[in-house]
Amino acid sequence: xxxxxxxxxxxxxxxxxNPHVPFYVAGFADVDATDAAGLISYLDLCTRISxxxxxxxxxxxxxxxxxxxxxxxxxxxxxxxxxxxLVGPLGRAVGVDASRAMIAEARKRGLPSNAQALQASAxxxxxxxATFDVCRADRLFQHLPAPDAAARELRRVLKPGGNLMLxxxxxxxxxxxxGDPALTAAIVGAFAAALANGSAGRHHRSLLERAGFCDVRxxxxxxxAPFATAYALMLSSAVxxxxxxxxxxxxxxxxxxxxxxxxxxxGEFSYGVTISVAHGSxxxxxxxWHLGSRRASPSPTPRPRA
Numbered sequence: 114x115x116x117x118x119x120x121x122x123x124x125x126x127x128x129x130x131n132p133h134v135p136f137y138v139a140g141f142a143d144v145d146a147t148d149a150a151g152l153i154s155y156l157d158l159c160t161r162i163s164x165x166x167x168x169x170x171x172x173x174x175x176x177x178x179x180x181x182x183x184x185x186x187x188x189x190x191x192x193x194x195x196x197x198x199l200v201g202p203l204g205r206a207v208g209v210d211a212s213r214a215m216i217a218e219a220r221k222r223g224l225p226s227n228a229q230a231l232q233a234s235a236x237x238x239x240x241x242x243a244t245f246d247v248c249r250a251d252r253l254f255q256h257l258p259a260p261d262a263a264a265r266e267l268r269r270v271l272k273p274g275g276n277l278m279l280x281x282x283x284x285x286x287x288x289x290x291x292g293d294p295a296l297t298a299a300i301v302g303a304f305a306a307a308l309a310n311g312s313a314g315r316h317h318r319s320l321l322e323r324a325g326f327c328d329v330r331x332x333x334x335x336x337x338a339p340f341a342t343a344y345a346l347m348l349s350s351a352v353x354x355x356x357x358x359x360x361x362x363x364x365x366x367x368x369x370x371x372x373x374x375x376x377x378x379x380g381e382f383s384y385g386v387t388i389s390v391a392h393g394s395x396x397x398x399x400x401x402w403h404l405g406s407r408r409a410s411p412s413p414t415p416r417p418r419a
Contacts, residue, residue, distance in 0.1 A: 138350040139307045141256040149214035156188045158345060159252070167192060170249070171199060173392070174278050180246040184208040185235045185267060186253030190219030190228075197228040207245070209233040236262035240270045247271075249278040254320075255313040264324035273398035277326065279391045283314035283333075286387040287347065291376030292369055296361070300369065303358040304351035314389030326393030333389045340377040343384035348373065 136155035140147030160167075176182055178201040187193050187208025197206035206228040210216050219230040233239050235250065236259050248267045254260050267277050284305040289297050305311035314333065321329045338346065352366035361369065376382040 136345060136350065137353055138347065139304075139354060142258070142309045144212035145214050149212065153189055153215070153218055155346070156191070158342075160191045162342065167195070167251070170251070170278060170280070170390070171196065174247050174249065174276055176200065176247055179203045181205045181244065182207070183238075183240075183245045183248040183267075183270060185238075185248060185250040185263070186210055186256075187219060187230055188215050190222060190224060190230055192249075192251065193219065193228050193230060194223075194225065197225045200227065202227055205229075207231065207240075209235065209238065211235070234263075236266055238266045238270050242269055243272045243275075244270045245272060246275050247277075248275065251278075251280045252282070254279055254317075255281045255284070255308055255310050257313075258309045260310055260313065260316075260320055261323060264320050264326075268324050268326060268395060271395045273395055276392060276394045277321070279317050279321070279389075281310075281313035281317065281389055283387045283389060284308060284311040284347075285315075286335075288385045289343075289348075289373070289383070291373045291382035293372070296365075296369060299360045300351050300355040303355040303360050304347065307354035307357065314387060317389050317391035321391060321393040324393075325395075327396055329391065329393045331389055331391045333387050335385045336388050337383065337385045340374065340382050340384070344370070347384075347386070 136151050136158075137148065138155070140152055144152050176196060176199045178199070180200045181204060182196050182200060184192050184196060184206065185208075187210050190208055193206050193208040197204075200206055204227060206225075208219065208228070208230045210219070210230070210232065211234045213232055216230050216232045224230060231239065235253060235257060248271055250263075250267070254263065257263050271277060284301070287301045287304075289301065310316075318329055318331045348370060352361070352370065355361045356363065356366055373382055
């Protein structure tokens with residue numbers, strides 16, 4: 114079950130000052146066993162605050178009409194719908210997610226005729242070799258207990274000359290100003306440790322190289338967020354993880370958040386985390402292979418599962 118966030122009298126005051134509902138981010142490791150509705154709302158918030166970044170990512174990968182594109186960890190299908198528009202009627206956008214609830218939500222919200230959403234794990238993709246021109250995984254690998262297996266699978270389903278994009282935070286780089294530094298470091302550490310792969314961003318390069326990708330390039334940048342967004346996306350979850358790890362109790366968690374909230378009112382709060390974006394390619398079969406080919410390829414039909 115999902116933890117109940119911030120019991121006590123201060124809970125109402127915190128939410129009154131905050132337009133976002135807090136979410137338990139560690140629940141993404143097994144969405145269907147936690148609060149799927151809450152995590153769906155979390156993804157909706159992420160989409161609202163990252164529209165331009167996502168568009169830039171599509172451009173960086175060269176997603177174009179006629180391509181077949183896989184979105185691993187597709188969630189509610191927001192990226193899937195955007196990609197389907199970019200690849201057009203001769204292309205195909207396919208999303209996979211391990212969560213039954215996420216796939217149901219993606220289908221409920223509607224998918225165009227050139228898109229499909231399937232329940233599948235990233236480390237056991239139900240597609241033949243060399244199916245896709247482009248693969249992407251946005252904030253997926255931080256929740257995977259077996260990232261190497263998933264990276265190998267993504268390479269397997271990419272066509273020769275295809276490219277992969279990974280995006281993840283390195284949660285061990287979180288910087289929060291406004292509270293006791295030692296306590297803040299302990300809470301951040303508990304949060305990163307609670308995720309399946311909390312420092313995923315810093316390991317992108319070695320991960321892709323081990324999986325056999327070439328031309329690997331990684332860009333890391335710090336991203337900032339105001340208190341309301343930081344509270345919803347990370348701070349509230351960090352408190353729950355710290356409580357579970359015995360770092361703090363409920364009163365201590367409420368006190369820490371209240372201290373940060375007071376610092377925010379004084380203009381002394383800041384929050385940031387490093388995000389890593391990695392790109393890798395599969396070797397081209399021959400010099401004549403052209404990734405951007407507009408030629409339609411066979412539809413990515415799922416292979417039978419054992």
